[in-house]
Amino acid sequence: MNPVRDRLRNQPLPGEAQAAARSWPVVEAALAEREPGHRRHGAAAHPRPLALRLALVAALIAAGLVVALSPAGAWIGDRFKDEPKKTTPAFAALPKGGSVLAISRTGAYALHTDGSSQRLGGFSEAGWSPHGEHVVGVHGRRLTAVDPLGTVKWTLVRRRVHDPAWSTGLGYAVAYLQGRALRVVDGQGDPATDRRIRRGAAPVTPAWRPRSDSVLTYATTGGALETVDVTTGRSLWRARAAESARALAWSRNGRRLVALSSHLVAVFDRTGQRLVTVELPGVARQLALHPSGKRAAVVVGDRALNVPLDGGQPTLLFQGNVDGLAWSADGRRLLLGWRDTDQWLLFGPGGRKRALHGVSRELGSAGGFPRVVGWCCLG
Amino acid sequence: MTGDPPAALMPAASRSALLARGDRGSRHQERRLVREVQRGSAAALEELFRREWPRAYRAAYLVVHDAAAAEDIAQEAFLAAVRAIDRFDRRRPFGPWMHRIVVNRAIDVTRARSLRREVDAAAAESAEAPPDPPGAPLSDDVVSALSDLSAEHRAVVVLRYLFDYTPGEIAHALDMPRGTVNSRLRRALDRLRETIER
Numbered sequence: 001m002n003p004v005r006d007r008l009r010n011q012p013l014p015g016e017a018q019a020a021a022r023s024w025p026v027v028e029a030a031l032a033e034r035e036p037g038h039r040r041h042g043a044a045a046h047p048r049p050l051a052l053r054l055a056l057v058a059a060l061i062a063a064g065l066v067v068a069l070s071p072a073g074a075w076i077g078d079r080f081k082d083e084p085k086k087t088t089p090a091f092a093a094l095p096k097g098g099s100v101l102a103i104s105r106t107g108a109y110a111l112h113t114d115g116s117s118q119r120l121g122g123f124s125e126a127g128w129s130p131h132g133e134h135v136v137g138v139h140g141r142r143l144t145a146v147d148p149l150g151t152v153k154w155t156l157v158r159r160r161v162h163d164p165a166w167s168t169g170l171g172y173a174v175a176y177l178q179g180r181a182l183r184v185v186d187g188q189g190d191p192a193t194d195r196r197i198r199r200g201a202a203p204v205t206p207a208w209r210p211r212s213d214s215v216l217t218y219a220t221t222g223g224a225l226e227t228v229d230v231t232t233g234r235s236l237w238r239a240r241a242a243e244s245a246r247a248l249a250w251s252r253n254g255r256r257l258v259a260l261s262s263h264l265v266a267v268f269d270r271t272g273q274r275l276v277t278v279e280l281p282g283v284a285r286q287l288a289l290h291p292s293g294k295r296a297a298v299v300v301g302d303r304a305l306n307v308p309l310d311g312g313q314p315t316l317l318f319q320g321n322v323d324g325l326a327w328s329a330d331g332r333r334l335l336l337g338w339r340d341t342d343q344w345l346l347f348g349p350g351g352r353k354r355a356l357h358g359v360s361r362e363l364g365s366a367g368g369f370p371r372v373v374g375w376c377c378l379g
Numbered sequence: 380m381t382g383d384p385p386a387a388l389m390p391a392a393s394r395s396a397l398l399a400r401g402d403r404g405s406r407h408q409e410r411r412l413v414r415e416v417q418r419g420s421a422a423a424l425e426e427l428f429r430r431e432w433p434r435a436y437r438a439a440y441l442v443v444h445d446a447a448a449a450e451d452i453a454q455e456a457f458l459a460a461v462r463a464i465d466r467f468d469r470r471r472p473f474g475p476w477m478h479r480i481v482v483n484r485a486i487d488v489t490r491a492r493s494l495r496r497e498v499d500a501a502a503a504e505s506a507e508a509p510p511d512p513p514g515a516p517l518s519d520d521v522v523s524a525l526s527d528l529s530a531e532h533r534a535v536v537v538l539r540y541l542f543d544y545t546p547g548e549i550a551h552a553l554d555m556p557r558g559t560v561n562s563r564l565r566r567a568l569d570r571l572r573e574t575i576e577r
Contacts, residue, residue: 004571005540007521013440019450020432024425026454030461031416031424105451106458122455140487159490 026106030119089115090356093346098329098377099148101128101135102370104363108137109370110148117363120150125373127205129166129187132376136164136174143176145189154189163205168250169213173230175206182206182218184230197230207248207257209270217257219245225259227272237272246284251293258296258309260287265296267309276311286324291331299325304336318345324371339369410469417464428457431474435481438541442485442533444526452488456480478542479552482534486553489530524574528567535563536571 092115094100100111107122120126121144123137129145134153136145143161145153160179167173171187175197182201186193202219209215209227215236217227223244227236243261250257256275257268262283267276282301289296296307297317304322305314318336325336334347337359344356360369409430415423435456440449456477460467467473525533531553538549546564550557 002540004521004536004568008441008525008537008540009437011522013437013446013449015446015450016433016436016440019436019446019453020428023432023450023454023457024428027428027457027461028421028424030458031419031421105447106454119458122458140484141490 090344090359090362091115091117093354093356094335095328095333095346095348098375099132100326100335100372101126101374101376102324102363102372104360104370105368106363107139108135108373109363110135111362111370118148118150119363120146120148121152125162125164125205127165128374128376129171130168131171134166134171136166136176138162138164138176143174143185143189145174145187156185156189156191156194158183163203165206165208165216167213167216168208169211172213173208175208175216175218175230177201177203177206180221182216184216197228197233198226202244204245204248207250209250210252210254212254217248217250219248219259225257225268225272227257239268239272239274241266242277247287249287249289249296251289252291253293256293256309258287258289258293260284260296260298265298265307265309276309278307278309278311278314280305280307280314286322288325288327288334290327291329297325297327297334297336299323317347323369324373326372326375328375329377335372335375337369337372342369344372406472409473413464413467413469413473416461417467417469424461427473431477432457434474434542435477438478438481438537439485441522441525441537441541442482442530443488448488449485452481452484455484475542475544475548475552478538478544482538482552486530486534520574521571524571525567528570532563532567535560536567539564 091100091111092113094111094113096113098113102109102111103123103126106119108120108126110118110120112118120135121137122139123135123144124139126135126137128135132148134145134147136143138144138161141157141159141161143156143158143164145155147153158178162177164174164176167175167187173184173186174189175182175184177183178196180199180201181196182198183194183196185191185195197216198218198220200221202221202223204219206216206218209217214229214231215227216230217225219225219241224238224240225245225248226238228234229236241259241261243264245259245261247260248257255270257270259266259268263280265278265280265284265287266274267278268274280298280300282303284298284300286299287296288298293309295309298305298307298314299322300314302319302321303316304318304320304325306317307314317334318338320338321340323337323339325334327334332349336345336347337343338345342358342360344359346354346356348354363370409427412423412427416427432453435453436449439452440446443449443452459480460473460477467476525536528536534553535549538544538552539546544552546557546560550560553560
């Protein structure tokens with residue numbers, strides 16, 4: 001045999017069997033989730049998930065794997081023990097109205113308040129359209145728009161595509177970055193409308209001014225912020241930031257733009273005048289601007305802080321390994337992910353807290369922890 | 380998963396046979412399995428998974444050289460297959476369809492990682508992007524040597540030597556000229572042979 005062929009085929013690979021054990025339940029669940037019309041009848045049509053999974057584990061153990069002693073094996077054991085129990089889905093604890101967008105290792109999901117979840121695609125980045133009727137996501141070289149059932153509406157194939165953002169007016173435009181170029185395509189994904197707006201954009205998701213399909217703010221590779229009219233290409237204002245921005249957000253009334261950088265939160269008015277700079281006690285990672293524009297939740301190191309945007313001191317909101325956070329559309333609740341405990345925490349009015357347990361399992365544990373990236377359109 | 384153990388646990392000779400392209404009998408069986416999956420059979424899906432997972436995971440791993448990414452890619456390929464199974468033309472072989480998804484996705488993932496480094500580096504006004512991290516390198520010399528090639532070169536090698544596709548079939552799968560496939564194969568093999576003969 002050709003020595004290259006021989007070695008490529010026979011070299012044992014790390015994690016192969018464990019990966020199979022983790023992936024099979026996800027794949028099997030996908031078959032079960034197909035639309036009812038696709039399911040057929042007869043004996044073969046009845047899945048035997050518990051028996052199949054047990055058989056999978058039996059085969060692995062019989063073959064001499066020490067899977068049961070590994071973290072993956074421990075997970076498999078837990079899963080089967082828990083299988084017969086029917087519990088209330090974690091996401092059913094979400095307040096009524098609206099849907100949460102989350103991203104896990106297996107892609108993006110829309111999570112609904114009846115406890116159900118819908119996989120939207122294998123996106124590594126995603127965001128809602130203004131009224132939650134669509135999601136735009138990035139999967140490899142594909143910029144794709146889907147409806148809330150995951151049906152693909154359009155796809156643009158572009159190299160080095162990232163950081164998409166749907167416009168906030170009537171949803172007539174989608175901004176995205178291609179390498180270091182800021183580009184915009186219409187909301188129908190028509191390639192004929194796809195155009196470059198600026199070169200030299202930093203890898204930060206651009207922010208549309210509220211209720212606008214034309215005014216967009218982005219961060220430049222030189223560390224500035226620029227707001228442009230994408231229809232005319234005209235620059236509306238340009239401001240120098242003290243540090244390179246990591247995240248941008250407009251307040252709902254369009255009067256304030258908030259830029260998060262590694263150690264600062266900077267607030268600008270609608271003409272680019274800096275109003276306030278708040279220093280953060282550590283390296284900032286994520287930002288969720290309250291719809292009022294008066295405060296923001298910011299993840300700094302292993303803490304979530306409440307940052308008043310009038311120049312007041314940040315206060316501790318939560319201590320823990322937070323990954324992903326979003327305000328509800330009415331600003332009454334904050335949802336944040338607590339990765340270490342596989343929970344989402346819901347902070348409500350009056351300081352009430354509620355935990356959604358075991359959120360990874362809701363999406364199939366192979367997907368890993370679902371990071372909250374958006375919460376759309378309450379009521 | 381009853382019956383035979385997963386291919387990863389098989390002796391090398393059996394694994395080689397499984398990884399090679401299917402014969403007429405296995406094609407017939409594959410068509411039957413696809414038909415049953417289209418009817419909703421979890422048992423048939425399980426059998427298809429058992430047959431195809433080792434190939435999908437191995438192909439992805441050999442391109443991305445990262446176990447977690449390989450798992451994601453192989454899993455996504457199966458999810459895509461399940462979601463599109465009703466539209467799948469049973470006259471066509473299932474395996475090549477899956478291999479094409481896996482290898483193209485693996486190239487995308489590798490490129491996306493390079494891009495992310497490139498963009499981050501640009502933002503930091505760094506002069507050069509760092510070289511590809513080795514991921515979790517294997518001790519095997521050939522597999523390690525493969526990681527020194529570009530994702531596109533690795534993909535060509537994987538399709539040729541893991542799955543036995545002809546250069547023409549590879550050109551079709553990767554949407555590139557046949558001459559490019561041949562030159563990439565030649566260059567990649569030269570590098571790999573150097574390693575083997577060392």
